[in-house]
Amino acid sequence: MLHYKLLGPLEVAGGGSAFAPTAPRVLNTLALLLVRGGRVVPLDTIIEELWGDDPPRSAARTAQTYVYQIRRWLTADATAAEDEDVLLTRPPGYLLRVAPEQLDLSRFDRLLAEGRALLQGGRAADAVDPLCRALELWTGPPMANVELGRVLESHAAALDEHRAHALNLRIEAELRLGRHRELIGELRSLVALKPYDEWYHTLLVCALARSGRRYDALEAFHTARHLLAEDLGLSPSPELSEVHTAVLQGEQPRTPPACAGDRTAAPTGPGAVNRIVPRPRPPRRAGLPSAQPVH
Structure with missing residues (x-):
């Protein structure tokens, strides 16, 4: 089973090694699919992330090519399930199938929710451990090796706030314990x-x-x-x-x-970060073909 890391440099671990795409825009596309793991990412959103307000006329097809490369790259790994697609075409875009235990962000969200509930329930001593384990998942700024476009920037900002929230709760728990x-x-x-x-x-x-x-x-x-x-x-x-x-x-x-x-x-x-709504996109330039996902 592949494991994905977003809380620090983006990495994919499997078969005893960690790796990541080297092409910058392929890496951006993978990061966007992961940060919204289990949800459809519209092709228009991928285009916005990669080119902002000035996409080339070939943007749709180029972005589809990046998705195709990621699909081949993931399914070629020996740990991928041979009878199950990992990256699915789901109009108007694509969905990366990720189990909660595969993504460090999902584990972080679970531990943060657990620690916060314990602290709110007056169990400061029990809250410290899950909050510490949540913070230990971080090895640097979110997606540190990705040149973030404006869509991923909004996700990275939200992730930084999540980390600050976990840190504040951990400090509060330790203060309640007299430390x-x-x-x-x-x-x-x-x-x-x-x-x-x-x-x-x-x-x-x-x-x-x-x-x-x-x-x-x-x-x-x-x-x-x-x-x-x-x-x-x-x-x-x-x-x-x-x-x-x-x-x-x-x-x-x-x-x-x-x-x-x-x-x-x-x-x-x-999936908390998946609820972020990117800023509205400006109208697409005249003559640019409408983005439609392809298989």
Whole structure:
């Protein structure tokens, strides 16, 4: 059985080795079929991904050729089932048949949904493991070896949000378990990486205060307030201000949840990314033949 990886460089594993197409547009086409695995990808969408607003007159036939090459490439593998087509023609496009256990994205969605449900059910200790396993599936930016067109860019952006959501839930679960001191280093790194994310600033102030480092907590708050004021002209959020007030009063600050106000909520479960709707396409240029899938 073939296994497909999207959470990092795109790879296809089978027969003890990992490989991927070398032709850039073939790789794009495969990535699009995988990110919508089990759903029909219209040929027009493939054309938009490959050529944007300026497809050549031969775009439809060229894209069909790429699909044909992928079909041959997948079915030629010794691990492919000989009696079952993997890549099917389904008007108005194509469908890549992928079982959930074959795609790292499906496994990630399942583990993220499991961890979130456990955390919402008050089982923080049980939630940490599936959330950690979900994050371990990532080896880099999504589809890192693909030159993303605008359709795949929207999917990659959604995948990045899914990963951030899983990370935030894992951090929340560990904070609920009292691991404030252990998380200080990671939170400092996240503040440096995402300096305008007030939730990370709030958690850093909270973790420092709960670790007995009130001076460092106040210094972290003033750094965040200065950054927000100088760069964005904003005042600290109510959550950040609340934590600051608690530190000043010598109280234990309350840790804000990751999903307060659906702050980081993202669709979870198998096929969640498939529900992304690409931006509307402009009318096709006059004279360009209508794209129709071929067998």
